[in-house]
Amino acid sequence: MQILDGKKLSQKIKEQIKSEVAELKEKYAITPGLAVILVGDDPASHTYVKMKAKACKEVGFYSIVHEMPESITQEKIEETIKLMNQNPNIDGILVQLPLPSHIDATRILELIEPAKDVDGFHPYNFGRLIQGLDTFAPCTPLGVMELLREYNINPKGLDVCVVGASNIVGKPMAALLLNAFATVDICHIYTKDLQSHTKRADMVVVGVGKAGLITADMVKDGAIVIDIGINKVDGKIVGDVDFEEVSKKASYITPVPGGVGPMTIAMLLQNTLKAAKKRIQS
Missing domain, CATH: 3.40.50.720 (NAD(P)-binding Rossmann-like Domain)
Known part of the structure; x- marks a missing residue:
């Protein structure tokens, strides 16, 4: 029996990403950016978001967390996503799930620009995944x-x-x-x-x-x-x-x-780096 060590592999991937980020900064003056939307006080969600922010810092990403109260309206979250969609310094947008019951999560996820959907939850990206095309996979x-x-x-x-x-x-x-x-x-x-x-x-x-x-x-x-x-x-x-x-x-x-x-967070970083590289090509 062999253990599949995700902790060890994730560290190896993070080192590779860190090296590529340094190259992006030097060659193109681009720093990959990740925006996270965190709604409410769920302890597990807060822990995950802290881990993601720490990982971003480790590899040299720019990251921002939009913390919102449980009582936030659908409109306010949508407003924030629209701003992030338009922000040229943000390559990836992540909405930490679950969202409060009064929020339409499907509508929120569908509002994220597919090119910034580093979680791979948008129907556009999911459709491309099913067809075996290049995309952001969850x-x-x-x-x-x-x-x-x-x-x-x-x-x-x-x-x-x-x-x-x-x-x-x-x-x-x-x-x-x-x-x-x-x-x-x-x-x-x-x-x-x-x-x-x-x-x-x-x-x-x-x-x-x-x-x-x-x-x-x-x-x-x-x-x-x-x-x-x-x-x-x-x-x-x-x-x-x-x-x-x-x-x-x-x-x-x-x-x-x-x-x-640990691999989940490593892949989030990898998807965000992929989005940043596409920014250079566009």
Whole structure:
């Protein structure tokens, strides 16, 4: 069994990005810029945004966080996004989810200029992803693909079971794997007999937010197991996979924390750098 070390790989990617940012500044006097919109007081959201701001600083990006109260109106958020769309120094715009229930999140995400949609949630970018065209792919699934590449795991021809069908993780994950010529099986809350799907898979990718969902009897010997879940149990961060038991059967497995999580932020930086490079070309 080999651990897929996302923490180590994310550091390597950040070093590469830092070097490219220095080159951009020297050659073109351009500093990649990321704007984050943070609404409300959700502790997890605040933690994620702090981590993203810290990562931006590490690689030399310009970043700004627009903190807004829970009671903010739809119009005010839309106003801010429009300003960011027009700001030539901002290459990427990120809206930290979830948003309060009175805000139409779909409308907010669709308002972001596709060329600045570094989270890859805009229908335009999602459509291009489905078609296998160059685009901004959502950061977590993209991070999984980078991890597989780093460890020379080629999804081509593999039977892959993706557990979870969210727009942020499950659906784009399935699309990226399909584009890599894997045979993809997508499971969700209404799937009958989940074990019958996971048990025959060469690779299981899970991201639903249910601690210990995938147990050892649900995976075959030698399976590759990618755990995207993040849960808090008795003060500890754990994934959706029973790591201790499943790791005894898996050929490769991601830990939680230290697996896919750090890769998500690394891919956000990579997407923002990509957007900044496109600014030079335009």
